[in-house]
Amino acid sequence: MRHPRTDVHTRRAASLLVWAAVLVMAVLPVAILFVRAIVVEGQVNLDSFRSVLFSTRQWRLLANSVLVAGGAACLATLLGAPAGYALAYARVPARRLLTALLAIPALLPPYVLATAWAVMLGANGVLGSWLGALLPLGQARPSPFSVPGTILVLAFTYYPLVTFAAVAALSRFDGRLEEAALLTGARARVFRSVVVPLTLPSVLTGALSVFVLALLNFSVPSLLQVNTYPVELYASSATYDFAAATAQSLPLLALCLIALSAWAVVLRPRNAWLTGARRERSLRVSPRVRAWAAAGCWGLVLLSVFAPLASLFVRSLPLRTYLSVWETARGEFGTSLLVGVLSATLLAGLAFLQSALLGKGRQAAVLMLVELLPFAVTGPLLSLGLIALWNRDGLPGLVYDSLAIVVLACGARYLFIAAGILAAGGQRMNPRLHEAARVQGISWWRAMFGITLPLQVPFLVACWGLAFVLAVGELDATVLVCPPGKTTLAIRLFTLMHYGPDAYVAALSLMTALVILCAGACAAWAYGRIGNTRDASH
C-alpha cells in the first residue's frame, strides 16, 4: 500500500505544475503588458492609464461596446431561447437533426458569417435587394456596415449558446414538478409560471455568454467598420502606443468580471432547482404547438445556416474555384489542422488536470478567474504580450520561432472555456468513488487515471472538439505571432476578405467551414456515443 503522505506530496507537486503551466500560458503574457505600461524607465507612471481612462472618448466607446454586446445578447436570446424550448420542451420532430443544424453558426468562425451576411445584405444580395424593394423610395437600405448590422451578425452567430443553455436546463428539469403544477392550472400557465422561471437562469447564463463573446469579438466589428473596445485596442497599437492599448483593456476586464459576478451571485444559485438527473417528461404538447415550434426552428435554420452558406456557395461558383483554393491553400489547411489538434490536446489535458487536482475549491475558482485574463484582454493585445514574453534568446525563442507560439496563443485564449467544461464534468463526479479507492489503498494517481479519467471521457471529448473548432477559427490572437513562412486558414481568409467577398474568398470560407463542421460532427458523435455514462458518474 502506498503511504498517504506520499500521495499528498505527489498531488501537491502536480497542483503546483498546473499552477505553473497556467501562469506561464495565461497570466505572464498579460502581466508583462501591464508591468511595461505602468513602469516606464524604472518609474511607476500611470499617465497612459489616466489619459486613456478619463477621456470622454472612453464613454462613447463603452456605450458602443455595451450597445453591440447587449444588443447581440438580447437578439440572440430572442432567437435562441424559443428554439431551445421548441427542441427540448415541445420536442419537435427530427430534433436530433435540428439540434445539429442549429449548432452550426456557433461552430463557424464569426468572420465567415460576417462575410456571408455582408453578401446577403449588400445591394445585390438576397436580403439587401428584398429590403430595398420593401422600403419607401428614398429611404436608405439598412447596411451591414453599421451597429445594427454588427448586432445582427453577432446574434445570428452566438444564438446557439442560448439554445443549448435552454436545452441543457430542460434536460435537467424534473418533469414531476410540471405534472404536479398541472393539477392546479392550465398548461400555458404552468409553462409560464413553472417551466420558464426554473429554466430562466440557464437561459440567462447563455445570454451572458453571448454578451461576453460579443464584447470581446474583434473580427466582426472590424470587418463591419464599427468601433468597439477590441477594435480600438488594435488601433492604439497602430500608433505604437502599447501602454494605451493595455489601459484600454481595463474596461473590458471590468465588464467581464461584472458579468462573471452576476452569474456567480444571481444565476448560479438559482440553477439549484434543476435536479441534475434526467427524468423524461411524460407530458406532450399539442400537435399544433409542435408544428409551430418546428416551423420556427426550420425558419431559424434557413435564415442562420442555409441562407449564409448558400450565398457563399453562389458567390464561390464556378466549381473550379475550389480546385484553385485547394492548390493554393493546402499549406494553410495543414497548418490549421496541426494547430487545432495540438491546441485542443493541450487545452483538454491541462483543463482535465486542473479539474482533477483542484476540484471545486477556492484554488479552482481563483485559477478560473486568472484564466479569464487572456480571454478578456482581447486577442490582439494578448499577441503583443506573447511577443514580449516569448521572443527571447534560448528556449522561449525556440517556441516563438515555431508554430508552438500559435498553439500557446490559442491555449491562452481558450483555457477559460476548456477549464469551464471540465469543471462542469468534475462537479458531476461522485466524491465517494475516490473515498472508496483511498480506503482500498489505491494511490491517488491510479484513482485519477482509473476512475476520474474514464468518467470524464465525454467531457474530455467535448472539450477537445470545441477547443479544436475554436483554435482552427482563431484569428485575433494569432495574427501577429504566426511564424514567418506559415499562415493559418483564419489569417489567410481575413487577409483576403478585405479585397471583398469574391469567389476565392467564398470558396475558402466554405472549405474552412467544412473542416470545422467535420471536426464538430466527429466530436458530437463521439460525445453522443459515450455521453450515456452520466448516470454512472453520480
Add this chain to the structure above:
Amino acid sequence: MKGLSMFKEHRSYMRGILLVTACAATLFLAHGCAREKAPAVVVYTALDEMYSQPILSAFTEQTGIRVLPVYDTEASKTTGMVSRLVAERDRPRADVFWNNETAQTIVLKNKGILEAYRSPSAESIPDAFKDPEGFWTGFAARGRVIIYNTDLVKVPPSSIRDLLKPEWAGRAAIAKPLFGTTATHAAALFAAWGDGEAKAFFHGLKDNQIAVLAGNATVRDQVAAGEYAWGLTDTDDANGAVEDGRPAKWLYPDQGPDGLGTLVIPNTVALVKGAPHPDAAQKLIDYLLSPQVEEALSKMRSIQIPLNPNVVASERVPKVSDTRTMAVTFDEIAARMESTAVFVKEEFLQ
C-alpha cells in the same frame, strides 16, 4: 469496477485523440528540424501577396535562398506589421521589411529599428525616392487616384476637395485613413496644408457623409458595384477594376497648374537592424531593387510605376514625370504620421 469497464469501453476514443496528437506532434517536430536545412531570409511584406509572392519565388529560384514571408492583412495594412516589428525590436525575427509605402518605414527608421544599407542596385533610382542616410530605398510606385463609376458619373470630379461638394454628399467613399496609403495620404495633407486646413477638410468629409470603408480595394469594389459614385484609391486597385471590365475609370486628382498634385508613393525596402540573416537579406534587397523586379511589377495588374529610368514600362503604366505630384517630402509626411493617426482615430473611429 464500473469505472474500469467504462475505461475499456472508451479507451478507443482516448487512443484516437492521443494517436492524432502524436501524429501532429511528429509532424510539428519534423517540420521544425527540416526548417534549418536550407539558407533562408525572413521578409515582412505589406505588398499584396498576389503581387509579392511571384517576385519572392523568382528570387528563390535564382539564388536558392528560401524566403519566409509574413504578409499583412488588408485591414491593418502595414500597421499591424510595423507594430510587430516594434514589439520584436529586442530580438528581431525579420531580415527585410518590404513596405508598400514610405511613412511607416520612416517611422521605423526613427525608432531605430532599421539598419543603413546602400544597395548597388539602387544607383539609378532618383535621390528623391531614397533615404539620404541609406536606411531605405524606394522602388515601384503607386499613385493616389480618383476612381469613378462611369454609369453614375458623367463629369468626373477633378480634385480631392470635390469630396466636400454637396452634390457628392453620401455618394463618395475613402478608405479608413488610419492604415496603409490612405494614412500616408492623410499625413501628406497635414504636411502640405497645415493642421488647420487639414482638420477642416476631414471635418468636412464627415459633415458631407463621405463613407469610410475598410480599405482601398473595398473603395474600388463599392464604386465599381455602384454603391458609391466615386472615391479615392490607389492606381493598383483602380486598374484592377478597369482590367476586369467593370464600369469604372480613374484619374489623377488636382493636376491643374495651381493644383495640389497627387501623392506618388513608392514601395520601400529596408534592412532590419540585428537581422538574423544579414547576407541573405542584402541579396534580397539587391534583387528587389533590380530593374527586372520593377519591370515585373509594372506588368502585373497592379501596374506599379517604375522609378528606375532604365526600366521600360508598357503604355498602360503612367509615368511619374508626366504627373503633378504633391510638394512634400517623405520625411515631412512621416513626421506627421503619429499626430495625424491620433486625430483620425478620434474623428473616424467612433
